[in-house]
Amino acid sequence: xxxxxxxxxxxxxxxxxxxxxxxxxxxxxxxxxxxxxxxxxxxxxxxxxxxxxxxxxxxxxxxxxxxxxxxxxxxxxxxxxxxxxxxxxxxxxxxxxxxxxxxxxxxxxxxxxxxxxxxxxxxxxxxxxxxxxxxxxxxxxxxxxxxxxxxxxxxxxxxxxxxxxxxxxxxxxxxxxxxxxxxxxxxxxxxxxxxxxxxxxxxxxxxxxxxxxxxxxxxxxxxxxxxxxxxxxxxxxxxxxxxxxxxxxxxxxxxxxxxxxxxxxxxxxxxxxxxxxxxxxxxxxxxxxxxxxx
Amino acid sequence: xxxxxxxxxxxxxxxxxxxxxxxxxxxxxxxxxxxxxxxxxxxxxxxxxxxxxxxxxxxxxxxxxxxxxxxxxxxxxxxxxxxxxxxxxxxxxxxxxxxxxxxxxxxxxxxxxxxxxxxxxxxxxxxxxxxxxxxxxxxxxxxxxxxxxxxxxxxxxxxxxxxxxxxxxxxxxxxxxxxxxxxxxxxxxxxxxxxxxxxxxxxxxxxxxxxxxxxxxxxxxxxxxxxxxxxxxxxxxxxxxxxxxxxxxxxxxxxxxxxxxxxxxxxxxxxxxxxxxxxx
Numbered sequence: 240x241x242x243x244x245x246x247x248x249x250x251x252x253x254x255x256x257x258x259x260x261x262x263x264x265x266x267x268x269x270x271x272x273x274x275x276x277x278x279x280x281x282x283x284x285x286x287x288x289x290x291x292x293x294x295x296x297x298x299x300x301x302x303x304x305x306x307x308x309x310x311x312x313x314x315x316x317x318x319x320x321x322x323x324x325x326x327x328x329x330x331x332x333x334x335x336x337x338x339x340x341x342x343x344x345x346x347x348x349x350x351x352x353x354x355x356x357x358x359x360x361x362x363x364x365x366x367x368x369x370x371x372x373x374x375x376x377x378x379x380x381x382x383x384x385x386x387x388x389x390x391x392x393x394x395x396x397x398x399x400x401x402x403x404x405x406x407x408x409x410x411x412x413x414x415x416x417x418x419x420x421x422x423x424x425x426x427x428x429x430x431x432x433x434x435x436x437x438x439x440x441x442x443x444x445x446x447x448x449x450x451x452x453x454x455x456x457x458x459x460x461x462x463x464x465x466x467x468x469x470x471x472x473x474x475x476x477x478x479x480x481x482x483x484x485x486x487x488x489x490x491x492x493x494x495x496x497x498x499x500x501x502x503x504x505x506x507x508x509x510x511x512x513x514x515x516x517x518x519x520x521x522x523x524x525x526x527x528x529x530x531x532x533x
Numbered sequence: 534x535x536x537x538x539x540x541x542x543x544x545x546x547x548x549x550x551x552x553x554x555x556x557x558x559x560x561x562x563x564x565x566x567x568x569x570x571x572x573x574x575x576x577x578x579x580x581x582x583x584x585x586x587x588x589x590x591x592x593x594x595x596x597x598x599x600x601x602x603x604x605x606x607x608x609x610x611x612x613x614x615x616x617x618x619x620x621x622x623x624x625x626x627x628x629x630x631x632x633x634x635x636x637x638x639x640x641x642x643x644x645x646x647x648x649x650x651x652x653x654x655x656x657x658x659x660x661x662x663x664x665x666x667x668x669x670x671x672x673x674x675x676x677x678x679x680x681x682x683x684x685x686x687x688x689x690x691x692x693x694x695x696x697x698x699x700x701x702x703x704x705x706x707x708x709x710x711x712x713x714x715x716x717x718x719x720x721x722x723x724x725x726x727x728x729x730x731x732x733x734x735x736x737x738x739x740x741x742x743x744x745x746x747x748x749x750x751x752x753x754x755x756x757x758x759x760x761x762x763x764x765x766x767x768x769x770x771x772x773x774x775x776x777x778x779x780x781x782x783x784x785x786x787x788x789x790x791x792x793x794x795x796x797x798x799x800x801x802x803x804x805x806x807x808x809x810x811x812x813x
Contacts, residue, residue, distance in 0.1 A: 269608065269611065269612040270612070272605075272608050272609065272612060273609060273612045273613070273620070273623055274623075276605070276609055276627065276685070277623055277626060277627070279682065280626060280627055280629065280630060280682070280686070281626065283641060283642070283645060283682075284629060284630075286645065286652070287641055298650070299650065301655075302655065302656065303651075303652055303655035303656060304656075344537040344538040344541065345538055347534040347535065347537065347538065348534065348535040348537075348538035348539065350534060351534040351535040352535065361535060364535055364539055367539075367542070367547070368538075368542065370792075371542065371546055372739075372795075373735075373739060373791055373792055373794075373795030373796070374550065374739075374788055374791050374792060375739060375742040375743045375764075375787055375788065375791045376546060377743045377745060377764065378553065378742070378743075378764070378767070378784040378785075378787035378788045378791070379546070379549035379550050379552070379553050379784065379788070380549075380767075380771075380784070381549075381552075381553060381556055381767075381771055381777055381780055381781050381784060382548070382549035382550075382552030382553050382556060382781075383545060383549045384563075385552065385556070385561075386544075386545070386548070386549065386552070401541075401545055402545045404541050404545070405541045405542050405544065405545030405546045406545070406546070408538050408541060408542045408546070409542070409546075412538065437534070441534070462631070462632065465634070466633070466634030466635065466636075466637075467634075468634065468635060468636050468745075468746035468749075468750075469745055469746060469768075473772060483634070484634040484635075484636040484637070484746070485636070487634070487636050487637055487640060488636050488640070488750055491640045491643075491750075498644045498647075498650060501640060501644060502641065502644065505633070505637045505640060505641055508634070508637060509632060509633050509634075509637060512632045512633075513629070513632055516628070516629075516632055520625055520628070
């Protein structure tokens with residue numbers, strides 16, 4: 240089908256092989272699918288944004304896709320006054336508090352696993368992490384809840400951070416070991432000859448060479464934590480401990496008739512991520528494809 | 534150096550895994566003391582007449598969302614693998630749904646599909662004006678559509694990366710042998726992407742066991758029990774009915790199911806870990 244796109248680039252124009260006509264038909268098919276999907280993706284997004292600037296009257300009477308004739312930021316004001324800045328801060332704390340330690344310890348573990356290739360013990364540890372990929376970890380939420388209660392952490396942000404770190408480890412270790420493995424062994428050897436310790440090599444050699452992978456893993460896990468719903472739902476209770484997705488849900492329950500306000504809350508909670516994505520997308524997209532397509 | 538990660542993973546990953554098995558033989562309301570309960574929870578859950586339906590819905594959503602997502606992701610991934618600039622731009626836009634939380638997506642679609650104030654009545658389109666979330670079959674369809682909307686972009690990117698690793702010489706050789714594009718797709722692209730397909734399918738299938746938040750916000754398992762998948766069943770038994778024992782039984786079923794599915798998929802494709810090394 241759209242395969243021809245991948246080989247089209249390998250053939251200089253003018254030397255097109257047999258079956259030219261059929262080829263361009265297929266190209267058209269792949270392209271149509273690509274553009275159609277773009278429409279499917281963008282229509283709801285467009286609708287969220289335009290509707291969030293309408294007042295309720297306009298929402299009920301206007302064409303849903305029409306631009307607001309009388310744009311209002313009233314909805315956004317309502318969302319911000321409903322304590323969303325606080326939930327935003329909570330989300331930032333939980334996400335940063337999870338990702339920084341999770342990536343650091345996963346990186347150390349990945350380094351040890353690659354450098355200690357041949358060690359039965361480390362291979363076993365790696366196997367344990369890999370098993371974590373196959374298990375729907377959310378299924379362990381009940382014992383996690385029990386554990387958090389017993390640790391007297393229930394209804395705290397730390398209650399969200401600790402399990403999130405653990406849940407991030409398997410995938411982070413998998414991706415990072417793949418990247419550290421690509422560092423040429425000779426580099427380690429020559430540093431060793433120069434008297435570098437393992438910690439020195441980890442910091443001065445592995446760290447700079449796997450930085451793209453570290454960024455990818457951070458963003459990917461960060462997204463999961465930022466958007467996480469189950470842990471906050473179960474492990475917290477008070478409104479001042481809410482993270483954004485949970486706040487979104489309770490806000491929706493409260494203002495379900497006020498659709499524009501609900502959609503404004505969707506826009507506001509997504510905006511920080513969209514901005515980060517706009518800044519770091521190249522890194523993320525190339526890192527993701529490299530990390531998963533192996 | 535491996536100790537901190539191992540310790541965290543053991544405490545919050547492995548211990549709960551063992552714990553969930555133990556709790557499935559216990560009686561606990563989520564607050565008070567925990568008592569042993571023998572196999573009574575298992576008996577309760579396994580003889581529950583609603584269980585077959587829950588399992589069926591879980592598999593239905595798993596299979597259908599896989600069957601919808603895989604061909605589309607593959608097609609879009611191959612399309613995105615082209616080097617033209619506009620395709621890179623499309624990839625950037627495709628990714629946006631992945632930035633939204635499942636809660637946000639569910640809330641959006643709930644409003645979008647509202648039979649009175651949603652898109653259908655707003656545009657006066659009869660076929661869009663249905664009680665989407667009020668009828669069992671439609672609600673399952675909506676869940677599958679929303680899941681696809683959310684995750685196809687991610688899987689397309691995985692396929693895009695996989696396609697770019699296929700040596701272009703293979704296509705050149707096939708073209709010289711007179712293989713057309715469709716033939717090339719099925720004889721080169723698909724077999725070469727075998728490991729990518731396994732990886733992507735594993736993520737889809739195991740991931741589908743955890744579609745909790747999306748379904749919870751979108752339909753809360755309804756209408757009736759039409760979209761009550763195992764993960765939701767676990768939550769409702771445990772945290773709404775305060776029956777942690779039976780909920781743990783469901784959790785054990787989820788874990789076992791996830792492991793079996795991952796192992797089966799791994800068998801199908803040889804070893805996934807081996808593929809990770811070969812592909813590097």
